[in-house]
Amino acid sequence: MSASCSVVIRCYNEAKRLPRLLFGLSRQTMRDFEVVAVDSGSTDDTPRILAAHGVRTLFLTPGEFSFGRSCNLGCQASRGEYIVFVSAHAYPVYEGWLEELLAPFADPGVAASYGKQRGNHESAFSERRIFEAWYPDRDPGAKGHPFCNNANSAVRRRVWEEIGFDETLTGLEDLDFARRAVERGHSVAYAPAAEVIHVHEERPGTVRDRFRREAIAYRRISPRERFTWWDFCRLCAGNVVSDWRAAWREGVLAREARAIVVFRLMQFLGAYQGMRQTGPVPETLKRRLYYPAAPVPGPASPNGSPSGGRVPYPERL
Known part of the structure; x- marks a missing residue:
């Protein structure tokens, strides 16, 4: 019998x-769920850990990889009516995370849902601010444009079979999926009680490349959008000042001031470079954007009560 949910x-x-x-x-x-992994060329102990936990794993070579292709491969190999995507460097906060993420599918018109993301003490201060802006504690209701993020999301299998993920994009395959689903009359739901901790450990250049590849994809998805040098200056300066104010309120400005400037500079420089990219992305650049260098080693109540208690993570795993 098919599992009702595939992760x-x-x-x-x-x-x-x-x-x-x-x-x-x-x-x-x-x-009632299965776990499927798609590995895109790990050289560390990732395959061994997956095997030790009995996780069925599929492999992509670096030359075959794209975010959309890895999503489609995982979907093809899975059996669930609902397919959950979670980043390997994220983990659920609550024992009822899966239930909360899948709850919106009680509405037959929902094609996809996505949950809340937060950082931890290892996350960049500005990254935590981005999570708070993009994933509020309560569902803000109707938005001006479809949104979804595959670090913590779920899709209905029959909709995936209908439209699939675009394998040619350098990122934002989730946002593109949501856009095309909505164009076909489906809807996308936000499940704030389905919370994960999502930890990025990135060097400044890696932050720039992440936002650059996403901007390249966004230019493909929304070709009329523009990001000028003035946009870069205005948004970088505005976000630095906003982060500094938040850090001052939290009493950490002296510690975080420089890191905030570096992060926001890399974020918007990457966006500027990506939005100016024209023509096909060279394979050498694509490889750099997909395979970055090794990383450097009391909240408000959610919208509804999370199912189950907090996951009791051991100190060492």
Whole structure:
């Protein structure tokens, strides 16, 4: 009998974070699900960890990889009516995470749902601010444009079979999926109680490249959009000042001031460079954008009560 839900984990050198995610999955109150991993060329212990946990793993070579292709491969290999995507460097906060993420599918018109993301003490201050802006504690209701993020999301299988993920994009395959689903009369739901901790450990150049590849994809998705040098200056300066104010209120400005400037500079420089990219993306650039260098080693109530308690993570995993 088919599992009602399939969890697809996309992996690349995730040995440090992966055990925490797998532990969180093992503690979910929902039990009727399978786990499928798509590994895109890990050179660390990621394949061994997946094998030790009995996770069915599919492999992509670096030359075959794109975010959309890894999503489609995971979907093809899975059996669930609903397909959940979670980043290998994210982990659920609550034991009812899966239940909360899938709850919106009670509405037959929902094609996809996505949950809340937060950082931890290792996350960049500005990254945590981005998570708070993009994933509020309460559902803000109707938005001006479709949104979804495959670090913590779920899709209905029959809609995926209908439209699939675009394998040619350098990122934002989730946003593109949501856009095309809505164009076909479906809807996308936000499930704030389905919370994960999503940890990026990135050097400044890696932050720039992440936002650059997403901007390249966004230019493909929305070709009329523009991002000028003035936009770069205005948004970079405005966000730095806003982050400094937030850091001052939290009493951490002296510690975070420089890191805030570097992060926001890299974020908007990457966006500026990506939005100016024309023509096909060279394979050498694509490889750099997909395979970055090794990383450097009391909240408001959510919208509704999360199912189950917090996952009791051991100190060491």
